[in-house]
Amino acid sequence: xxxxxxxxxxxxxxxxxxxxxxxxxxxxxxxxxxxxxxxxxxxxxxxxxxxxxxxxxxxxxxxxxxxxxxxxxxxxxxxxxxxxxxxxxxxxxxxxxxxxxxxxxxxxxxxxxxxxxxxxxxxxxxxxxxxxxxxxxxxxxxxxxxxxxxxxxxxxxxxxxxxxxxxxxxxxxxxxxxxxxxxxxxxxxxxxxxxxxxxxxxxxxxxxxxxxxxxxxxxxxxxxxxxxxx
Amino acid sequence: xxxxxxxxxxxxxxxxxxxxxxxxxxxxxxxxxxxxxxxxxxxxxxxxxxxxxxxxxxxxxxxxxxxxxxxxxxxxxxxxxxxxxxxxxxxxxxxxxxxxxxxxxxxxxxxxxxxxxxxxxxxxxxxxxxxxxxxxxxxxxxxxxxxxxxxxxxxxxxxxxxxxxxxxxxxxxxxxxxxxxxxxxxxxxxxxxxxxxxxxxxxxxxxxxxxxxxxxxxxxxxxxxxxxxxxxxxxxxxxxxxxxxxxxxxxxxxxxxxxxxxxxxxxxxxxxxxxxxxxxxxxxxxxxxxxxxxxxxxxxxxxxxxxxxxxxxxxxxxxxxxxxxxxxxxxxxxxxxxxxxxxxxxxxxxxxxxx
Numbered sequence: 001x002x003x004x005x006x007x008x009x010x011x012x013x014x015x016x017x018x019x020x021x022x023x024x025x026x027x028x029x030x031x032x033x034x035x036x037x038x039x040x041x042x043x044x045x046x047x048x049x050x051x052x053x054x055x056x057x058x059x060x061x062x063x064x065x066x067x068x069x070x071x072x073x074x075x076x077x078x079x080x081x082x083x084x085x086x087x088x089x090x091x092x093x094x095x096x097x098x099x100x101x102x103x104x105x106x107x108x109x110x111x112x113x114x115x116x117x118x119x120x121x122x123x124x125x126x127x128x129x130x131x132x133x134x135x136x137x138x139x140x141x142x143x144x145x146x147x148x149x150x151x152x153x154x155x156x157x158x159x160x161x162x163x164x165x166x167x168x169x170x171x172x173x174x175x176x177x178x179x180x181x182x183x184x185x186x187x188x189x190x191x192x193x194x195x196x197x198x199x200x201x202x203x204x205x206x207x208x209x210x211x212x213x214x215x216x217x218x219x220x221x222x223x224x225x226x227x228x229x230x
Numbered sequence: 231x232x233x234x235x236x237x238x239x240x241x242x243x244x245x246x247x248x249x250x251x252x253x254x255x256x257x258x259x260x261x262x263x264x265x266x267x268x269x270x271x272x273x274x275x276x277x278x279x280x281x282x283x284x285x286x287x288x289x290x291x292x293x294x295x296x297x298x299x300x301x302x303x304x305x306x307x308x309x310x311x312x313x314x315x316x317x318x319x320x321x322x323x324x325x326x327x328x329x330x331x332x333x334x335x336x337x338x339x340x341x342x343x344x345x346x347x348x349x350x351x352x353x354x355x356x357x358x359x360x361x362x363x364x365x366x367x368x369x370x371x372x373x374x375x376x377x378x379x380x381x382x383x384x385x386x387x388x389x390x391x392x393x394x395x396x397x398x399x400x401x402x403x404x405x406x407x408x409x410x411x412x413x414x415x416x417x418x419x420x421x422x423x424x425x426x427x428x429x430x431x432x433x434x435x436x437x438x439x440x441x442x443x444x445x446x447x448x449x450x451x452x453x454x455x456x457x458x459x460x461x462x463x464x465x466x467x468x469x470x471x472x473x474x475x476x477x478x479x480x481x482x483x484x485x486x487x488x489x490x491x492x493x494x495x496x497x498x499x500x501x502x503x504x505x506x507x508x509x510x511x512x513x514x515x516x517x518x519x520x521x522x523x524x525x526x527x528x529x530x531x532x533x534x535x536x537x538x539x540x541x542x543x544x545x546x547x548x549x550x551x552x553x554x555x556x557x558x559x560x561x562x563x564x565x566x567x568x569x570x571x572x573x574x575x576x577x578x579x580x581x582x583x584x585x
Contacts, residue, residue, distance in 0.1 A: 049584055058502065058581050086504025093583060097499045101240035113232040114505055168584050
């Protein structure tokens with residue numbers, strides 16, 4: 001039995017049928033443990049996004065299974081999948097997944113409103129402090145820099161205490177120093193909070209900060225044990 | 231709730247514009263409703279004050295009071311008490327020196343009939359050639375003891391009493407006895423059972439048949455609907471009001487739909503994060519209900535304010551019951567308008583937010 005927080009086993013994903021069928025993922029195997037910062041690296045069109053949507057429960061695989069804390073996710077209702085994403089997964093999306101009309105603090109409050117619980121002020125302040133965002137806690141997303149926005153997204157993802165954080169090209173809109181900063185912070189959060197963080201990227205420069213690297217090309221996923229320092 | 235209200239706070243201009251449009255629609259609805267009610271009142275106030283249930287007209291009168299010719303003797307077709315004869319004369323009320331002239335609706339009935347209004351100053355009719363006038367005429371300068379003429383005859387009657395505001399056919403009413411009204415009409419018969427009258431009015435409704443000799447029975451509501459111009463007037467104004475509900479629905483529906491299209495990417499991101507269609511629809515509903523409440527509230531306030539400064543000649547009467555129903559209808563239009571975007575929201579695929 002695997003102790004992985006999130007595991008994808010023998011995942012196949014095909015789009016279309018017959019001659020026009022396209023294989024997006026071909027027998028992909030993946031796992032991430034608590035406290036691990038994993039990168040999935042590959043060129044565009046390699047199947048990275050498909051992998052992410054299947055891990056997030058947004059799409060069901062053609063075959064294979066997704067295990068979260070050892071439990072299979074297949075054949076869930078739309079409502080259960082929403083609850084799964086809300087409770088178990090934190091997202092950091094390409095540009096920004098922040099709500100434009102909510103201040104930084106209100107982004108956290110929204111999570112609490114949805115979960116029907118009071119605002120966890122101390123937890124929010126602690127996260128903001130940790131990510132050097134204390135000064136902008138009352139700012140709207142459009143008043144923040146790109147780096148600040150992604151840091152807020154990291155804080156927002158951690159705030160709901162999910163099992164896994166999925167980051168989809170979190171550095172796509174950032175310059176190199178800011179990209180490095182965001183990735184270092186992701187690594188730090190994974191280790192500090194004992195969270196499983198999965199980052200999808202095409203940027204080779206970032207992988208030296210990751211604990212584990214998977215490469216994906218034309219739907220084939222391989223674990224690259226040579227890429228990291230470990 | 232939270233999402234919807236926070237967005238409104240952040241996008242004040244956008245949402246106040248739609249609140250403003252709803253305010254204008256609500257204002258027109260309330261103004262039309264006030265006018266419809268005022269006109270309705272002007273036509274039927276006297277009839278309502280009778281508290282009667284049934285009217286008998288000549289069956290050939292095509293349900294019109296002025297076209298109905300009966301005599302007092304026709305009462306033999308009806309049984310029971312509380313049956314009052316009614317005669318009507320529309321004419322110009324004027325003082326003998328012609329200083330005051332007013333179009334008025336004159337009613338004649340028996341002196342002790344239940345149709346006679348309750349006198350608030352002066353006394354009841356207790357002799358020939360006496361007249362009671364309604365409050366509006368008193369306000370115009372007619373007073374107790376004054377000799378006045380009605381219509382074209384030279385015969386005069388004396389004002390002996392006044393009563394509450396009362397109108398019929400958009401004209402203030404006066405009451406006298408049957409014989410006096412016949413004299414004013416220039417009728418050849420001004421006494422006895424062969425005197426002409428227009429109708430019998432009763433508080434009873436349980437007569438067995440609808441035909442009583444040459445009489446035709448009609449309910450008081452049918453009688454009101456057949457007042458000259460009444461139905462056409464009410465139908466016109468009410469149709470305008472109903473169209474405004476459709477317009478409100480369309481305005482809200484289109485506005486929310488366009489905003490939904492604009493926010494598809496955001497809604498996709500929300501769905502990725504586990505905030506589903508029902509939460510998004512709840513936010514849209516919150517917004518459209520909030521905008522409708524603001525529009526309706528301000529519309530009501532402005533209507534009440536305008537009613538204070540309207541010229542007295544404008545037949546505008548606030549009817550809170552109608553205003554309440556129309557407010558709910560506008561609110562309903564807002565709810566339905568927001569729900570029109572349901573399908574669009576439900577169809578947004580969160581997958582598009584990734585990659």
